[in-house]
Amino acid sequence: MDLSSFKRLVLAHYRSMYRVAYAILRDSDDSQDAVQDAVTRLWEKRHELTDISDHEAFCITAVKRRCIDMLRQRQRTMEEMPTSLEHLEDGTDTAQAIESRDTLARVNELMDALPEQQREVLRLRSWGGCSVQEIAEITGLSCDNARKVLSRARQKLKELYNRKK
Template sequence: MNAQQFQHQILCYSDKLYRMARSVLKDESLSKDAYQELMVRLWEKRIDLEAVKNRQAFLLTSMRNLCIDLLRKQQPNGEIPKNMPYSEPCPHQLAEEADMVNMISRMIDMLPEMQRTIIRMKDVEEMETAEIAEILSLTENAVTVNLSRARKKLREMILTHQKQERVLYEQQYR
């Protein structure tokens, strides 16, 4: 991976990485230091990065781990501070999250084609409204309206699903 590839494939996550550092460290200066340290480490191991399939997940996990290490170094006993939330998900949580993602994906598939396309471009591919408008030959206002309608419909479908689950639960445990 050369410098141009590194810049294109890694530095595009700069904002997310900095926000991750900021949320864990709660200190602007430390967050900037953590970001710079991670960039140096990534540059040094750039050859290994080419094998990473989910680059965003890898980078965010790397940043979080680096931040936790920095917090440990600040503690006299080398432990994670008590106010640091433990975030290792249990298998039950992972299964629930996977079910939720699958359910929402199926609900998105039920939306009208234009709304489905726009919500995927905006929320999954993280494209800007102007970019979506240009690709789909729409105005930015049309993209915004379709996105708003898609999100409203998704909220309604999720609420309906939750109500149905609640009814089933109540019937089962009466």
């Protein structure tokens, strides 16, 4: 695939890719980075793109996955933050900070036990701050289905959390 074909098949969907990235990340700079990373990866695999029937859906999926990777990286960074006393702000309750970190780590661990679709919808809502409408657009679900999947994911996560206490 040459440059002009790539522009016609991939870069034509740049705006759609950016809208999806922004819906997930809620930050303009991060969204642009995610789209740029996705386009770079697509360019590297441009020879495989000729077999794709729906280029827009393929591009949207690529940027969605890149955004989810970025959210996971943010989460890992938050988990790696030091919790020793010298790193806590004055007035911060040490026990509360440690308990919050442990709870967050436990919830993230339990989220991995959810089915892929539930996990994705829950992360888009929780980490990405996406509305149900945005989740529906990103995942290709109807709004009602997205709402149901989100509700079931929350219910299942609550069950798992209470069971492991």
